[in-house]
Amino acid sequence: MRLWVDPYRCAGHLTCCDEAPELFEFDEERSVAVASDEEVGPELRSQAMSAVRLCPERAIVTVEE
Amino acid sequence: MGHSLTVFNTRQEFQTGDGETMLDALLRNGVRVRYGCRRGKCATCKHYVNDGEFDNSNASAYALLDEEREEGLTLLCQTYPLSDCVIELREDEAGDAGIRPAKPKAVTGTVTGVEALAGDLWSLRLDLDGSLSALPGQYVELTLPPGARGDPGEAGGGVSRTFSIASSPRDLRRLEVIVRRYPGGVFSGALDGLQPGAEVGVSGPYGQVFLRPANRPMILIGDETGIGPVLSVARYTKAQGWPAGITVLHVAPSEAELVHRHELAAWADGRTDFEYHPSGGLGTAVAAKVSGEDVDVYVFGAPAFCEQAVFLVEARGVSSKQIHVEQFFPAH
Numbered sequence: 001m002r003l004w005v006d007p008y009r010c011a012g013h014l015t016c017c018d019e020a021p022e023l024f025e026f027d028e029e030r031s032v033a034v035a036s037d038e039e040v041g042p043e044l045r046s047q048a049m050s051a052v053r054l055c056p057e058r059a060i061v062t063v064e065e
Numbered sequence: 066m067g068h069s070l071t072v073f074n075t076r077q078e079f080q081t082g083d084g085e086t087m088l089d090a091l092l093r094n095g096v097r098v099r100y101g102c103r104r105g106k107c108a109t110c111k112h113y114v115n116d117g118e119f120d121n122s123n124a125s126a127y128a129l130l131d132e133e134r135e136e137g138l139t140l141l142c143q144t145y146p147l148s149d150c151v152i153e154l155r156e157d158e159a160g161d162a163g164i165r166p167a168k169p170k171a172v173t174g175t176v177t178g179v180e181a182l183a184g185d186l187w188s189l190r191l192d193l194d195g196s197l198s199a200l201p202g203q204y205v206e207l208t209l210p211p212g213a214r215g216d217p218g219e220a221g222g223g224v225s226r227t228f229s230i231a232s233s234p235r236d237l238r239r240l241e242v243i244v245r246r247y248p249g250g251v252f253s254g255a256l257d258g259l260q261p262g263a264e265v266g267v268s269g270p271y272g273q274v275f276l277r278p279a280n281r282p283m284i285l286i287g288d289e290t291g292i293g294p295v296l297s298v299a300r301y302t303k304a305q306g307w308p309a310g311i312t313v314l315h316v317a318p319s320e321a322e323l324v325h326r327h328e329l330a331a332w333a334d335g336r337t338d339f340e341y342h343p344s345g346g347l348g349t350a351v352a353a354k355v356s357g358e359d360v361d362v363y364v365f366g367a368p369a370f371c372e373q374a375v376f377l378v379e380a381r382g383v384s385s386k387q388i389h390v391e392q393f394f395p396a397h
Contacts (some may be wrong), residue, residue, distance in 0.1 A: 006235075007200065008164060008276070029095050029165065030164075030165045030166075030167065031165075034198065035194060037196040037237055059233060061304075063236075064284055065237060065238075
């Protein structure tokens, strides 16, 4: 599973950066959160899903390949 | 050797890389700058160099007139600094969308599919070793692997061309582009020699024509290859929809060249917010489907197609501010 933050939906609440700092960072120039494009390892899966659930804009998408 | 580049408007200063154009240096550093094709064709990146030595001898006399050169204007995509330089951007239109594109970066793409769609139109699919964070409507630059050979038997390895992205940003590391194969083309002529597993250089995203957030209906107009970015927008909006409605006008001289028409037609059947209108003629398509002022229109295609589309759309009452145009110049 990989994560993607939809830049059209992200409003910069940074909830994801708080929930899973290993997986998300804030791009200050674009004022959006950006997800790591690496596969989410099992050790971070729970944090990832928590970030997905808590995003107020529903901007985080999980991509299964 | 790189040189210092200062942006007069913002006082930003940074170093250019070896052999790097001024435009690419600006984009690499996240500077908002007006530009288009990056090939010296569209003349969109015409800005001033106020100070310093530079080489813009490759800029075409048609895209950059002699009197403009004398005025200090240059095409940044064709300009290499020869000393430290100060540039002045004529205006900043890139930041008006409420959304900003990501900085371009370079990744490697592994060919997963090369498919002849119809006539000269091909689909090239790649798996990327990193995602580009492109917005729907943007394009990439592809560089052929060493040893690739084009139609005339000329080495196409190292040759770069730009192509709009047809895949959705949600696809992350998967990329599709629609390519027109030109007989004799060094790049496009090498397409059928590309085998799955071949590695292609990919850089991007580039381009300032991308989906703008708005609560207005959207009309997407694309020709045979211009349907690529239209597909990207349509595929992206498939998941959450576009409540105000999307109308796609797909124009090609024959039905076969309406590539991906089955995918688009299926969405029109399955989405209430999506209408697909394939057509052999731009004029009839616009007359049938474009009316009113409260609409955003995106046009992708060959320069003459875009010019005609803008003329027709404006005649239907759409303000030029709401018309977004990306011209595709031939990528031989």
